[in-house]
Amino acid sequence: MQAQSTALDTLYPPLTAVGTPPPSGSCARLAGDFTDQATQQAVFDGDVDAPALVAAARRVCATCPVLRECRTYAEDSLDQFTFLAGRSAEERATGRRRATTTQHRRTIVGRMRAAGISSKEISFYTSYPLRSVEGDAAHLATAKAG
Numbered sequence: 001m002q003a004q005s006t007a008l009d010t011l012y013p014p015l016t017a018v019g020t021p022p023p024s025g026s027c028a029r030l031a032g033d034f035t036d037q038a039t040q041q042a043v044f045d046g047d048v049d050a051p052a053l054v055a056a057a058r059r060v061c062a063t064c065p066v067l068r069e070c071r072t073y074a075e076d077s078l079d080q081f082t083f084l085a086g087r088s089a090e091e092r093a094t095g096r097r098r099a100t101t102t103q104h105r106r107t108i109v110g111r112m113r114a115a116g117i118s119s120k121e122i123s124f125y126t127s128y129p130l131r132s133v134e135g136d137a138a139h140l141a142t143a144k145a146g
């Protein structure tokens with residue numbers, strides 16, 4: 001008997017992690033400066049954040065043959081716990097927040113520039129640092145030209 005397709009069949013894939021982490025990564029076995037598997041596993045599981053151990057994990061990731069695939073997985077899956085591709089879950093979340101903030105600022109800067117307002121004035125009115133406003137204006141000009 002063939003199973004009936006339901007609304008859940010459609011909804012489930014977008015709600016689950018995208019794929020699985022690459023199985024052949026360097027962290028699958030004892031690697032780098034780690035001297036025992038349990039400690040290494042705890043760091044990659046996100047349970048330990050001692051700076052020296054996190055630095056050791058970053059070095060393992062830096063030379064991992066599947067770093068690129070792992071980075072893609074880390075961003076697509078929105079994993080909230082695991083140390084992946086050289087970054088902790090918290091670092092990835094901070095990166096996403098920053099990207100959103102930058103996008104929001106660029107939208108505002110773009111609108112004000114289109115209205116003929118200078119970078120200095122935009123900085124004054126919005127309290128955005130002048131350097132950021134000028135960087136956004138240059139980015140928008142490049143995007144428009146390209």
Ligand code: SF4
Nearest residue numbers: 025027061064070085
């Ligand atoms: S990049 Fe890092 S976390 Fe990803 S598979 Fe390789 S060693 Fe593991």
